[in-house]
Amino acid sequence: MTLADGALLQRLQVLEDREAIRELIARYGPLADGGNAAGVAALWTENGRYEISGFGSATGHREIAALISGKTHQQLMSDGCAHILGPVSMKIDGDEAVAVGHSLVLRWAGDRFEVARVAANRWELVRTAQGWRVDLRKNALLTGEEAARALLSLPA
Amino acid sequence: MTLADGALLQRLQVLEDREAIRELIARYGPLADGGNAAGVAALWTENGRYEISGFGSATGHREIAALISGKTHQQLMSDGCAHILGPVSMKIDGDEAVAVGHSLVLRWAGDRFEVARVAANRWELVRTAQGWRVDLRKNALLTGEEAARALLSLPA
Amino acid sequence: MTLADGALLQRLQVLEDREAIRELIARYGPLADGGNAAGVAALWTENGRYEISGFGSATGHREIAALISGKTHQQLMSDGCAHILGPVSMKIDGDEAVAVGHSLVLRWAGDRFEVARVAANRWELVRTAQGWRVDLRKNALLTGEEAARALLSLPA
Numbered sequence: 159m160t161l162a163d164g165a166l167l168q169r170l171q172v173l174e175d176r177e178a179i180r181e182l183i184a185r186y187g188p189l190a191d192g193g194n195a196a197g198v199a200a201l202w203t204e205n206g207r208y209e210i211s212g213f214g215s216a217t218g219h220r221e222i223a224a225l226i227s228g229k230t231h232q233q234l235m236s237d238g239c240a241h242i243l244g245p246v247s248m249k250i251d252g253d254e255a256v257a258v259g260h261s262l263v264l265r266w267a268g269d270r271f272e273v274a275r276v277a278a279n280r281w282e283l284v285r286t287a288q289g290w291r292v293d294l295r296k297n298a299l300l301t302g303e304e305a306a307r308a309l310l311s312l313p314a
Numbered sequence: 315m316t317l318a319d320g321a322l323l324q325r326l327q328v329l330e331d332r333e334a335i336r337e338l339i340a341r342y343g344p345l346a347d348g349g350n351a352a353g354v355a356a357l358w359t360e361n362g363r364y365e366i367s368g369f370g371s372a373t374g375h376r377e378i379a380a381l382i383s384g385k386t387h388q389q390l391m392s393d394g395c396a397h398i399l400g401p402v403s404m405k406i407d408g409d410e411a412v413a414v415g416h417s418l419v420l421r422w423a424g425d426r427f428e429v430a431r432v433a434a435n436r437w438e439l440v441r442t443a444q445g446w447r448v449d450l451r452k453n454a455l456l457t458g459e460e461a462a463r464a465l466l467s468l469p470a
Numbered sequence: 471m472t473l474a475d476g477a478l479l480q481r482l483q484v485l486e487d488r489e490a491i492r493e494l495i496a497r498y499g500p501l502a503d504g505g506n507a508a509g510v511a512a513l514w515t516e517n518g519r520y521e522i523s524g525f526g527s528a529t530g531h532r533e534i535a536a537l538i539s540g541k542t543h544q545q546l547m548s549d550g551c552a553h554i555l556g557p558v559s560m561k562i563d564g565d566e567a568v569a570v571g572h573s574l575v576l577r578w579a580g581d582r583f584e585v586a587r588v589a590a591n592r593w594e595l596v597r598t599a600q601g602w603r604v605d606l607r608k609n610a611l612l613t614g615e616e617a618a619r620a621l622l623s624l625p626a
Contacts, residue, residue, distance in 0.1 A: 166322070166478070166479070166482065167322070169482055169486065170322065170325055170326065170329075170482065173329055173482075173485055173486065173489060174325065174329065176489060177329060177332060180401070181403060181404070183401070184400075184401035184402060184403040184415070185403045185468070187400060187401075187415070187416060187466075188403055188414045188415060188416075188434075188466035188467070188468065189466075191416075191434065191456065191463060191466055192463050192464070192466040192467050193463060194467065235458070235463065236458055237458055238432075238455070238456045238457035238458035238459075238462075239456060240400075240416045240418075240432045240433075240434075240456045242400040242416045242418070243400060243401055244496075244499060244552075244554040244555060245401070245492070245495070245496035245499075245555055245557070246496060247493060247496040247497045247500055248493070258500045259496070259499070259500060260499060260500075260503075260552045260554045262552075262554070262576070264418070264429060264432045264456075266432070266455075266456065266457040266458060270428070270429070271429040271430075271431075271432045272429070272582070273429065273576060273582070273583040273584070273585065274583075275583075276550075276552045276576045276578070276583045277552075278500075278503065278552075299550070299578075300503065300550045300551060300552050300576075300578065301550035301578040302547070302548055302549055302550035302578060303550075306550075307503060307504050307505060307547065308504070310499075310500035310501075310503055310504040311500070311504050311506065312497070312500065322478070323478070326478065326481055326482065326485075329485055330481065330485065333485060333488060336557070337559060337560070339557070340556075340557035340558060340559040340571070341559045341624070343556060343557075343571070343572060343622075344559055344570045344571060344572075344590075344622035344623070344624065345622075347572075347590065347612065347619060347622055348619050348620070348622040348623050349619060350623065391614070391619065392614055393614055394588075394611070394612045394613035394614035394615075394618075395612060396556075396572045396574075396588045396589075396590075396612045398556040398572045398574070399556060399557055401557070420574070420585060420588045420612075422588070422611075422612065422613040422614060426584070426585070427585040427586075427587075427588045428585070429585065
């Protein structure tokens with residue numbers, strides 16, 4: 159392989175990595191609203207963590223799956239809900255990446271849809287043998303707290 | 315061309331396909347809210363179908379265009395509306411693809427914006443001589459029904 | 471380099487351009503809601519312009535930064551806010567590009583989130599020595615006016 163080919167492969171790899179991370183994050187909403195607990199958990203690494211400010215945190219596939227199969231989320235699904243993400247801005251550094259963006263939860267209130275949650279998200283991702291996975295997702299409501307806003311800053 | 319080139323072209327093609335599908339779907343909202351009936355219809359194949367649960371369905375360019383030029387959508391545009399899609403998760407299999415994701419319709423109610431629709435979407439796409447087109451889009455309100463949630467599951 | 475390589479590089483470049491523009495636009499929301507005035511301004515060219523229908527316009531980095539550091543936006547941040555963009559549809563023509571899409575502003579009203587703004591956006595972008603930058607962003611509320619809807623049409 160020539161040197162030029164190497165540079166070209168590197169450029170292709172960057173695009174593939176960004177595409178894989180975008181796809182991984184795009185799966186969260188459909189999997190969550192479809193009630194696929196194992197599918198949601200599998201977005202994370204084995205010991206990955208999901209911290210939801212003011213709600214608690216879940217570590218590892220079993221605990222993350224329980225967020226979906228648990229009472230709160232099942233009630234939300236039965237009411238009618240949508241976990242919608244905004245676009246993510248991301249930065250990849252070798253086998254690690256950070257992505258930031260917003261998330262919304264809409265809920266059917268019986269006669270109208272209400273905006274149940276508006277949150278900031280920071281996703282810390284790692285490249286594994288199975289592809290990119292979430293190692294840590296932090297989520298915090300944008301209700302005026304500086305700590306939530308801080309999640310939205312991407313490393314320089 | 316060497317074997318390495320072939321693999322490389324294949325990887326490039328996958329990225330181009332994903333980009334083309336994302337662009338196709340991203341056009342729906344701006345075309346619909348811009349009132350471009352022919353433009354919306356052209357996102358579909360000639361005999362493509364758009365099924366809107368609880369509203370009906372449209373088959374082929376003429377019927378799909380009529381959804382935009384028709385009274386309901388024109389009233390919505392005149393009120394002030396936004397058809398906003400969430401990110402899509404997609405899976406391509408040769409010349410066919412499936413994408414899933416959420417959609418929102420926001421409406422100006424004269425003194426405030428209201429969330430008029432929150433729906434699940436399943437897009438079945440095919441590669442045509444003119445590029446990727448929608449063969450079937452299914453849309454259903456996320457008001458608690460299992461059938462709507464089922465639209466969000468991506469083939470394994 | 472063979473002719474085939476040239477065509478391949480051209481295809482790779484198109485994907486990189488689209489990815490760079492998507493990333494640039496995806497940064498707006500997190501930077502704005504994180505209160506990063508200089509970061510928001512740096513998305514634009516030196517003399518870039520941001521026109522917000524019914525609100526005014528800002529030209530150049532200093533004025534664009536002032537939109538973020540100014541009283542209105544700081545109050546919004548302190549209330550709790552999210553500037554969320556929909557997907558963008560884009561068209562690149564050499565060193566220029568146009569992208570269109572929706573934007574939402576959600577605001578915490580103390581006891582619930584309200585949809586404060588729903589707008590149409592047209593982004594005119596240029597390739598600079600530092601990468602793609604916004605030369606003009608036009609934003610107008612989708613409250614029924616034709617001028618706002620017109621922002622959503624992409625060049626053929």
